[in-house]
Amino acid sequence: MTRDIAVVAFAQSDTLRSTEEVSEVEMLMPVLHDVLAQTGLKTADIGFTCSGSCDYLAGRAFSFTLALDGVGAWPPISESHVETDGAWALYEAWTKLLSGDADTALVYSYGKSSPGSLRDVLTRQLDPYYVAPLWPDSVALAALQAQALIDAGDTDERELAAIGARSRSTDNPRAQLKGPVPQGDYLVRPLRTGDCPPIGDGAAAVVLAAGERARALCERPAWIRGIDHRIEAHSLGVRDLTDSPSTRLAAERAGVFERPVDTAELHAPFSSQEVVLRKALRLDDSTRVNPSGGALAANPMMAAGLARIGEAAARIHRGESDRALAHATSGPCLQQNLVAVLEGDPR
Amino acid sequence: MPDVLKAPLVVEFPFTRSLGPVQSAFLTGLRERVILGVKTRDGRTLVPPVEYDPVTAEEIRDLVAVGVTGTVTTWAWNHAPRRGQPLDRPFAWVLVKLDGADTALLHALDAPGPDAVRTGMRVRVRWAEERTGAITDIACFEPYDGDDSEVAVHAGEFEDPVHGIVAQARLDYTYSPGRAQTAYINALAERRAVGERCPSCRKVYVPPRGACPTCGVATAEQVEVGPSGTVTTFCIVNIKAKNLDIEVPYVYAHIALDGADLALHGRIGGIPYDQVRMGLRVEPVWTEGGRYPDHYRPTGEPDAEYDTYKELL
Numbered sequence: 001m002t003r004d005i006a007v008v009a010f011a012q013s014d015t016l017r018s019t020e021e022v023s024e025v026e027m028l029m030p031v032l033h034d035v036l037a038q039t040g041l042k043t044a045d046i047g048f049t050c051s052g053s054c055d056y057l058a059g060r061a062f063s064f065t066l067a068l069d070g071v072g073a074w075p076p077i078s079e080s081h082v083e084t085d086g087a088w089a090l091y092e093a094w095t096k097l098l099s100g101d102a103d104t105a106l107v108y109s110y111g112k113s114s115p116g117s118l119r120d121v122l123t124r125q126l127d128p129y130y131v132a133p134l135w136p137d138s139v140a141l142a143a144l145q146a147q148a149l150i151d152a153g154d155t156d157e158r159e160l161a162a163i164g165a166r167s168r169s170t171d172n173p174r175a176q177l178k179g180p181v182p183q184g185d186y187l188v189r190p191l192r193t194g195d196c197p198p199i200g201d202g203a204a205a206v207v208l209a210a211g212e213r214a215r216a217l218c219e220r221p222a223w224i225r226g227i228d229h230r231i232e233a234h235s236l237g238v239r240d241l242t243d244s245p246s247t248r249l250a251a252e253r254a255g256v257f258e259r260p261v262d263t264a265e266l267h268a269p270f271s272s273q274e275v276v277l278r279k280a281l282r283l284d285d286s287t288r289v290n291p292s293g294g295a296l297a298a299n300p301m302m303a304a305g306l307a308r309i310g311e312a313a314a315r316i317h318r319g320e321s322d323r324a325l326a327h328a329t330s331g332p333c334l335q336q337n338l339v340a341v342l343e344g345d346p347r
Numbered sequence: 348m349p350d351v352l353k354a355p356l357v358v359e360f361p362f363t364r365s366l367g368p369v370q371s372a373f374l375t376g377l378r379e380r381v382i383l384g385v386k387t388r389d390g391r392t393l394v395p396p397v398e399y400d401p402v403t404a405e406e407i408r409d410l411v412a413v414g415v416t417g418t419v420t421t422w423a424w425n426h427a428p429r430r431g432q433p434l435d436r437p438f439a440w441v442l443v444k445l446d447g448a449d450t451a452l453l454h455a456l457d458a459p460g461p462d463a464v465r466t467g468m469r470v471r472v473r474w475a476e477e478r479t480g481a482i483t484d485i486a487c488f489e490p491y492d493g494d495d496s497e498v499a500v501h502a503g504e505f506e507d508p509v510h511g512i513v514a515q516a517r518l519d520y521t522y523s524p525g526r527a528q529t530a531y532i533n534a535l536a537e538r539r540a541v542g543e544r545c546p547s548c549r550k551v552y553v554p555p556r557g558a559c560p561t562c563g564v565a566t567a568e569q570v571e572v573g574p575s576g577t578v579t580t581f582c583i584v585n586i587k588a589k590n591l592d593i594e595v596p597y598v599y600a601h602i603a604l605d606g607a608d609l610a611l612h613g614r615i616g617g618i619p620y621d622q623v624r625m626g627l628r629v630e631p632v633w634t635e636g637g638r639y640p641d642h643y644r645p646t647g648e649p650d651a652e653y654d655t656y657k658e659l660l
Contacts, residue, residue, distance in 0.1 A: 021351050023525030026557040029565055043563050059358045059520040069556055072563025115356070115520040120429065128362065128514050129370055130395045130482050131453055135431035140440045143423030144453075151421065151466045188440070189424035189461055233401035237442050237451030238393065241421065 005097045006214040006221030007342065008207050009038035010310030010317075015176040015202035015298035018114040024053075024063065028110045028203045029070040035106070035205040039217040043072040046207075047102025049079045050093045052086035052109035053302050056121050067110065078102065085109060086204060086306030087229075087267075087328030087338045093208055094227055103213045110203035111301035118199050118301070125331060127234050139196055139270075141332040143188040145241040146272035150190060152242045155275045157190055163271040163296070164194040170293030172311075176200045177297050195271040195296075202300030204307040222313035222324070222342040226254030229338035234331075241333055244280040250339040251281055256325055261341070263288050263315055263324040265308035269295040273334055277327060281339075287325075291315070305329065309340055316344040351529045356522035362514040369398045371510055372410050372503040377484035380474055383503050384413045384448050394448035395482075410503030414446030416471040416491055421451075424461035431517075433487050439464045443488055446495045455487040463490065480509030527557035530569060535639045538631075542607050544568040550608035573604035576643070577651040578627040579660050580610075583620055598623045602643055603659040610659050617644030626650035 011034035019027050036042065049071055053064045064081050073079065078101075082088045086109020093105035113121075119137035126132040149155050161183045168177050176198045184193030207217070214221040230246035230253075232239055251257065264287050268274040274289070283289060290296075292311040295304050305328025315321035323343045330336040366374060369385055373396050376383045385396035386409040393401075400407050423440045425432070432438075433455035441464075442451035457473065458464050471491035478484035524532065527543060531554045534541040543555035543566035551570045552559065559566050581600035587593075598620050601610035615623050616632065628648040631640035 020353065020521075020523040021526055023527065023557055026525055026527070026565065029558055029563070032563065056518070059356055059518060059522065066556065069558040069560040070563055072559075072561060074561040115522055116518055120431075121518055124516060124518070128364060129366070129374075129512065132516075133431075133482050133512075133514060134433055134454065135429060136440060136453060137429060140423055140425055144421050144440055144442060147423055147466065148421040186424070186426065189426070191423075235393075235395070235397060235401065235450065236453055237395075237420075237444075238401050 003098055003100065003210045004214070004223055005094055005208055005210050006218065006223045007309065007313035008209045008214050008218035008221050009035045010204070010206045010314045011035035011038065012174050012204040012303070012307050012310060013202045014174050015198070015200035015300045017176070017198070017200055019112060019201040020114065023066070024058065024110060024112060025067050025070045027112065027201065028067055028108065031203045031205045032070050032106070032108060035207055039207050041104065041207065041217070043077065046104050046106045047078065048093055048096045048105040049077055050081065050089040050105065050107050052082045052084055052089040052306065053111060054083055056124050057111050057113055057116065057301055059116060071106070084330050085302050085304065085328050087309055088330070090206060090208070090306060090309055091227060091229060091338060094224060097208055097210045103210050105208040106205065107208060107306065108203065108205035109303045109306045111303055112201040113199050113301050114201050138332065139191060140188045141236065142196070142270040142272065143191045144236070145276070145333045146190050146195070146270065148241040149272055149275055154242055154279070155272065159275070160195050160271040161192070163274050167290055167294050167296035170291065170297050172293045172297060175293045175297035178293070191270060191272070197269040197295045197299035200298055200300050202298065202303050204300070204303040204310055206306065206310050206313065218317060220317050220319060220344050222316035222344060225341040225343050226256070227338070227340040228253035229336065231336045234335065236333060239333070242276065244276050244334050244337060247277060247280040247327065247334065247337040247339060250337055254339045254341050256281060256339060256341055259323065261287055261323050261325040263291065263312060263321040265292060265294065265312040265324065265326045266290055267295055267305045267308045267328045269299050269304070271296060273329070276334060281325065281327070305338065309342070312342050316342055319344070319347070322347070351523050351526060352532055353521055353523045356520040357517065358520065359517040362516060363511060364514055365511045366509065367398050368408060369396050369410070371508050372505070374480040374482070374512065375505045375508040376503070377482070378478045378480040378509065379505060381501055382413050382415055382445060382472070383410045383501065385409060386411055391449040392447060393450045394445050395452055411447070412501035413448045414495060416469065416493070416495060417443040417445035417448070419456070419464070419466055419468050419470055420444050421466055422456065422464050424464065433483065438487065441470065441488060443470055454485055457487045457489050481512055525557060527555040527566070531555055532638070538633055539571060540573040540604055541569050542572050544570050551606060552609050553604055553607040553611055570606060572606040573631070575628060575630045575646055576602040576604035576607070577656050578615065578623065578625060578629060579603050579656050580625060581615065581623050596620045600643070601660070602629060603656050608659065613640060614642040615644070616642040624650070626653060626656070
C-alpha cells in the first residue's frame with residue numbers, strides 16, 4: 001500500500017538552560033497545544049501518538065508515562081514511545097500511517113538536561129564492558145572525531161569556528177544561543193566551547209497526516225518523499241570517524257541524491273560533525289544548511305533531531321523551501337543517523 | 348512564581364554483567380597482562396575483540412595476542428578530568444592501534460601536555476597494579492620510543508577466567524518536582540492536602556501534577572481536600588520490604604480524600620489487617636516532624652456507600 005504522508009504542523013518550546021519551575025509535562029503541554037491548534041485537531045482525532053525521551057536525563061524509570069498526562073490519554077489512545085530522539089518516534093509513526101492503521105499521528109519529544117550533568121549522563125549509552133567504565137564524556141568523544149578530521153585535512157579550527165558562528169547567526173526565536181558567541185577556551189582540545197552545543201531543556205512536536213487528510217489540515221504539506229535510518233558499529237575504533245557511511249546509506253535509501261535539495265537541517269551537535277555530514281550528504285554551497293541554527297544554537301536532548309524535521313517542514317509550509325533534507329543523530333560520534341526528504345507541492 | 352523545591356538525587360547501580368567467551372578471554376587477559384584480539388575471516392584483527400564481525404555479522408572466536416605497544420590514531424586533550432576517568436590529572440584521550448591489530452582501542456594517555464601528543468606517536472600500556480579483569484586493568488597508556496613489542500602466541504585460555512564484571516554507574520541529579528508538586532509537598536508540611544482542579548472536566552487531582560491526564564490541559568486552581576477519606580480498594584502486604592520498618596502483614600490502600608476525584612495510596616493502621624474493607628472511612632496520622640502522613644487510621648464514622656466512591660476505584 002502506498003500512501004503520501006506529510007508533516008502538517010510543527011511546534012517547539014524555547015530551549016532554556018534550566019526549567020526547574022516546571023515538570024516535564026508542564027514544559028511539554030504548551031507545545032502539544034500549539035501543534036494541535038495549528039491543525040484544529042483534538043487528541044480524540046489523532047490516530048496514533050508516539051513520543052521520544054530518555055529516562056537517564058530525568059534519573060527516573062518510565063518518566064515518559066507522566067508526560068502522557070499532557071496528551072489526554074483517556075479514553076485510551078493508540079500510543080508508543082522510543083527511548084531516543086523523537087525523530088525515531090516520527091519514523092515509527094510514519095510506518096504506522098504507511099500501513100493504513102491511522103491517518104493522523106502526533107509525534108512529540110522532550111528532554112530536560114538541567115537536572116543532571118549531561119556529559120556524564122551520556123556516558124551511560126556507551127559499551128558497558130570496554131568503554132563506559134572509563135567515563136569518556138560526549139565532548140571528549142566528539143573531540144577525538146574532530147582531531148581525526150583535522151589530521152585528515154578535512155577541516156581546521158578556523159573552519160570549525162566559522163561553522164559555530166554561522167549557526168548562531170540565526171534569527172530563530174526559539175534558539176538558546178544567538179548572535180556572536182566567543183569561540184571560547186578548549187573544552188576538550190581541539191573543541192572549544194563555541195564548537196559544542198549549549199546544554200538546554202526543550203520540547204518539540206509535529207503532526208503527520210496521510211493523503212487528503214494532509215491537504216485538509218495544511219495549506220502546503222511537507223510530503224515525506226523518503227526516510228531511512230542506519231547504524232554503525234558501536235566500537236569507535238572500528239569506525240572511520242572522518243566519514244559517516246550510515247548517513248550516506250540512509251540518504252541514498254531516502255532518495256536524497258536523486259535531485260538537489262535547497263535546504264538541509266542537520267543534527268550536528270558539534271561543529272566538526274557538520275563537516276562529516278556535509279561530506280556524507282554531498283552538500284555544496286547551493287544548499288542552505290541549518291537556517292534554524294541547528295544543534296549549535298539549541299540542542300534539547302531527544303527533541304533536537306525531531307526539531308530538524310520540523311524546521312525543514314516548516315520552511316516548506318511557509319514556501320521558503322521546495323525540497324528539504326532533514327537529519328537526526330543519536331549516539332557518540334554520529335553512530336546512528338536518520339535522513340528524511342521533504343517536498344512541497346509544485347508552485 | 349514561588350520557589351520550587353529542589354533536592355539532590357543520586358542514582359547508583361552496580362550493574363552485574365556477564366561476559367561471553369570473547370569478552371571473558373579479553374578481560375582475563377588484561378588481568379594477566381596479555382592483550383587479545385579476535386580474527387575475522389578476512390584476516391583483520393579486532394582489538395578490543397567482539398563476538399561478531401561488525402561487517403559481516405559472522406560469529407568470530409579466533410583469539411590472537413597483540414602487542415602492548417601501539418600507535419595513536421587520534422587524540423583529544425582533556426585538561427579537566429571528570430569523576431571516574433582513568434587519570435585525575437590532565438591527560439589525552441586516545442584511540443590506539445596496538446601492534447598487530449587493525450582497529451583501535453579507546454583509553455587515556457598520560458602525557459605532560461598537549462604538545463607532547465600527536466597522531467602517529469608510539470605508546471605502550473601501563474598496567475594497573477591491582478588487576479581484576481576489567482578495562483581499567485590498563486591504567487593508561489604512556490609515551491614509548493622503543494621497538495615494536497614482540498607478540499607472544501597465546502591461545503586465549505587462562506586458569507580461573509573472569510566471567511563477569513560489576514559496572515558501577517553513579518549519576519548525580521538535582522531533582523525538582525516542578526510547581527504543582529512543590530505546592531503539594533509544601534502543603535503536606537503544614538498537614539494539609541491540596542489538589543488541583545481541571546478547568547475543563549472540573550475533576551480534582553491529588554497529588555497534582557500540573558496537567559489533567561484526561562483532558563490534556565494545564566491545571567492551576569488549588570483545592571484543599573481531606574483530611575478524611577474513604578478506602579476504595581486495598582491489598583494485604585505479606586512480604587517485608589528491605590529497609591522498611593513495618594511489621595507484616597499490613598494493608599496498603601487507595602484512599603479517596605474528601606473532595607478529590609483521584610485516589611492516592613497510603614498504609615492503613617490502627618485496625619487489624621483483616622478488618623480493613625472498601626468504604627472504610629480513614630484519616631491521616633502524622634508523626635512528630637513528619638512531612639507526610641505516616642499512615643491512615645479509621646475515623647470511626649459509618650462506612651461510605653459504594654455509590655459515593657465507585658467512580659474512584
